[in-house]
Amino acid sequence: MKIGILGGGQLARMMALAGIPLGMEFIFLEPAAEACAAGLGEHLHGDYNDPTLLAELVKRADVVTYEFENVPAATAEFLTSHTLVFPPAEALAVAQDRWIEKNFLNHLAIPTPAYAAVNSLAELTQVMPSFGYPAILKSRTQGYDGKGQSVLHTEHDLANAWQILKGVPAIVEAFIPFEREVSIIAARNRSHEIVFYPLSENHHRKGILRTAQCLPNDSLQAQAEELVSRLLNALDYVGVLALEFFVVNNQLMANEFAPRVHNSGHWSIEGAQISQFENHLRAITDLPLGSTAPVGFSAMINFIGALPDIKQVLTIPNAHLHSYNKKPRKGRKIAHACLRTFTADALQDGIEKLRALADITDKS
Numbered sequence: 001m002k003i004g005i006l007g008g009g010q011l012a013r014m015m016a017l018a019g020i021p022l023g024m025e026f027i028f029l030e031p032a033a034e035a036c037a038a039g040l041g042e043h044l045h046g047d048y049n050d051p052t053l054l055a056e057l058v059k060r061a062d063v064v065t066y067e068f069e070n071v072p073a074a075t076a077e078f079l080t081s082h083t084l085v086f087p088p089a090e091a092l093a094v095a096q097d098r099w100i101e102k103n104f105l106n107h108l109a110i111p112t113p114a115y116a117a118v119n120s121l122a123e124l125t126q127v128m129p130s131f132g133y134p135a136i137l138k139s140r141t142q143g144y145d146g147k148g149q150s151v152l153h154t155e156h157d158l159a160n161a162w163q164i165l166k167g168v169p170a171i172v173e174a175f176i177p178f179e180r181e182v183s184i185i186a187a188r189n190r191s192h193e194i195v196f197y198p199l200s201e202n203h204h205r206k207g208i209l210r211t212a213q214c215l216p217n218d219s220l221q222a223q224a225e226e227l228v229s230r231l232l233n234a235l236d237y238v239g240v241l242a243l244e245f246f247v248v249n250n251q252l253m254a255n256e257f258a259p260r261v262h263n264s265g266h267w268s269i270e271g272a273q274i275s276q277f278e279n280h281l282r283a284i285t286d287l288p289l290g291s292t293a294p295v296g297f298s299a300m301i302n303f304i305g306a307l308p309d310i311k312q313v314l315t316i317p318n319a320h321l322h323s324y325n326k327k328p329r330k331g332r333k334i335a336h337a338c339l340r341t342f343t344a345d346a347l348q349d350g351i352e353k354l355r356a357l358a359d360i361t362d363k364s
């Protein structure tokens with residue numbers, strides 16, 4: 001079974017690392033010459049909309065998936081009409097545009113922050129009184145890791161924020177004074193079987209995920225499972241999906257979803273019976289899904305921009321290092337470490353040590 005992946009970054013790399021033991025082979029379509037997944041399969045080097053490469057991918061792969069959601073619509077359309085593509089193109093189309101995404105979530109009665117589409121500074125100025133300050137302005141498309149967004153503190157911020165976005169279509173969103181940020185990762189296979197991972201509690205800095213901790217037995221688990229099931233079923237989804245939430249008054253409010261394996265689920269490589277990467281591959285190849293049960297206590301810490309001294313990371317008992325083989329660069333996720341322990345105390349101890357190492361080398 002050969003899996004075609006659009007993208008050859010760390011998510012593609014971790015999918016391949018999970019699939020190779022199952023006898024799967026991989027082919028990556030990736031524009032960057034130095035794709036960190038490339039050593040684990042064939043690398044089709046070129047643009048996502050290159051017709052020759054897409055035809056090659058269709059010919060060589062049994063099923064196509066992707067590691068990021070900003071796949072050009074024409075690419076998704078071409079692939080869908082020529083081969084099996086999971087998750088479905090509709091999930092991509094919805095997740096690519098924050099306004100369409102929020103409309104979709106609200107249509108399913110999945111609560112979100114109040115929002116409005118704005119296409120000009122005049123429209124932004126006009127809607128602001130109904131939001132109040134602070135609020136957040138976000139580009140509708142192409143935003144990730146906090147890029148393409150600005151916090152609006154007063155009316156004096158509007159012109160500048162609009163200029164930063166370079167006038168692209170945007171949404172303005174109420175600022176949510178959340179108690180926590182959590183996400184749920186779920187997988188749905190081609191036979192419509194669904195499994196859920198335990199919630200993950202996520203901490204961001206400068207819009208980039210820093211730590212994600214598995215929360216077995218969280219009181220919001222059942223609510224999160226119910227909400228994500230609505231989304232999976234409405235999209236007739238196949239694969240892994242992550243739904244991110246703000247927790248407000250101990251209730252879940254959706255921020256966004258990712259139609260792919262997700263950074264907040266990297267702890268599942270060591271911390272769950274079967275990882276999100278393997279379950280994604282099982283889902284898209286019509287295999288039975290594996291157990292998502294947690295194994296001990298686990299958390300993951302991202303290394304941004306630079307890697308700490310490997311010896312220091314590995315001196316921490318139970319730390320597993322996942323280096324993506326990427327060149328260090330400001331703001332770039334280049335590795336993560338996962339901790340899996342027998343006790344909650346040992347986990348907290350390890351998290352503090354790893355956070356300290358990550359902070360020393362942090363270049364975000």
Ligand code: AMP
Nearest residue numbers: 113136144145146173174175176204207
């Ligand atoms: P996003 O790219 O929308 O996931 O935003 C990145 C991070 O910015 C989130 O994980 C939050 O920490 C923060 N953020 C985004 N939207 C809001 C909001 N409406 N209220 C408060 N914080 C937010």
